[in-house]
Amino acid sequence: MLQQKIPATVITGFLGAGKTTMIRNLLQNANGKRIALIINEFGDLGVDGDVLKGCGAEACSEDDIIELTNGCICCTVADDFIPTMSKLLERENRPDHIVIETSGLALPQPLVAAFNWPEIKTQVTVDGVITVVDSAAVAAGRFADDHDRVDALRVEDDNLDHESPLEELFEDQLTAADLIVLNKTDLIDAAGLKTVRDEVSARIARKPTMIEARNGDVAAAVLLGLGVGTEDDIANRKSHHELEHENGEEHDHDEFDSFVVELGAVADPAGFVERLKGVIAEHDVLRVKGFADVPGKPMRLLIQAVGSRIDQYFERAWGPGETRGTRLVVIGLHDMDETAVRAAIAAAV
Numbered sequence: 619m620l621q622q623k624i625p626a627t628v629i630t631g632f633l634g635a636g637k638t639t640m641i642r643n644l645l646q647n648a649n650g651k652r653i654a655l656i657i658n659e660f661g662d663l664g665v666d667g668d669v670l671k672g673c674g675a676e677a678c679s680e681d682d683i684i685e686l687t688n689g690c691i692c693c694t695v696a697d698d699f700i701p702t703m704s705k706l707l708e709r710e711n712r713p714d715h716i717v718i719e720t721s722g723l724a725l726p727q728p729l730v731a732a733f734n735w736p737e738i739k740t741q742v743t744v745d746g747v748i749t750v751v752d753s754a755a756v757a758a759g760r761f762a763d764d765h766d767r768v769d770a771l772r773v774e775d776d777n778l779d780h781e782s783p784l785e786e787l788f789e790d791q792l793t794a795a796d797l798i799v800l801n802k803t804d805l806i807d808a809a810g811l812k813t814v815r816d817e818v819s820a821r822i823a824r825k826p827t828m829i830e831a832r833n834g835d836v837a838a839a840v841l842l843g844l845g846v847g848t849e850d851d852i853a854n855r856k857s858h859h860e861l862e863h864e865n866g867e868e869h870d871h872d873e874f875d876s877f878v879v880e881l882g883a884v885a886d887p888a889g890f891v892e893r894l895k896g897v898i899a900e901h902d903v904l905r906v907k908g909f910a911d912v913p914g915k916p917m918r919l920l921i922q923a924v925g926s927r928i929d930q931y932f933e934r935a936w937g938p939g940e941t942r943g944t945r946l947v948v949i950g951l952h953d954m955d956e957t958a959v960r961a962a963i964a965a966a967v
Contacts, residue, residue, distance in 0.1 A: 635750040635752040636833070642834070753806055753810070757806045760784065760925065789822065792822045794848075796848060797844060798818060799834075882944065890910070908946035
């Protein structure tokens with residue numbers, strides 16, 4: 619008998635939407651399913667994988683968590699994703715379900731299309747694509763292109779009629795979705811939530827199911843078992859890039875930059891976070907995430923910043939032999955002044 623295909627769920631969403639938190643909740647409530655997790659991050663500091671490895675979920679051991687940190691998965695399908703999937707499928711104890719967390723800057727479409735490769739299609743099917751939306755960011759107009767400078771340039775130059783990188787990517791991730799999770803609804807009121815629903819609906823021609831969530835808390839039964847087979851419908855979910863460059867030009871991420879800032883101990887974490895908010899606002903940084911070393915504390919301080927919103931909590935104990943230190947990955951648009959941002963963050967400690 620042919621073995622039943624393994625279902626794979628692709629979880630996408632812009633930087634800071636809450637994908638990792640949702641996956642962590644999923645792993646801790648997997649109801650006995652053995653889940654293999656593939657994580658892709660933009661930049662070379664694997665924060666999300668580190669967080670998930672520390673969640674202690676029986677459904678997903680550290681051996682079942684695979685990190686791809688050498689580029690956006692949508693650009694490295696042939697080089698990284700296909701070999702990773704092949705090795706996973708060669709295991710004696712194959713998983714019951716595969717969950718793939720894309721980078722917050724990834725286009726889901728090339729990844730979904732890769733499931734049509736012969737060696738993958740015969741063994742795995744895309745159970746569904748789940749797009750996580752930061753409701754508070756949408757309500758605040760983050761994806762409505764509220765950048766005054768870009769608006770001014772559009773007025774001055776008739777050739778600049780395209781959408782901003784943030785808008786395009788937001789729409790591409792929505793377009794790929796079988797299920798849209800409006801996350802962080804606790805940060806907005808009823809009127810704000812209606813605005814978010816209207817904004818999301820207006821961005822896409824397709825009308826996938828839309829649900830609300832707080833802190834990424836969505837039941838595993840809702841996330842897993844959609845049974846869509848999305849790889850067979852990929853032609854109806856083309857990204858902006860695919861529509862504009864159907865002659866085969868390669869996609870790139872020149873619009874975004876990332877770098878890692880390494881610092882010493884942070885003696886005043888509350889003060890550091892407040893000063894970090896100022897750095898983010900001044901330089902229009904999209905995302906900061908990483909870990910800080912707080913003297914006298916046995917645990918690492920996890921720092922997650924989305925715009926001016928910064929979450930911090932002691933996430934896990936420093937491991938035996940693990941070098942204590944502060945490491946933060948910074949992500950912004952390509953015109954971000956890396957030297958100035960580095961200096962400002964260092965001065966904020």
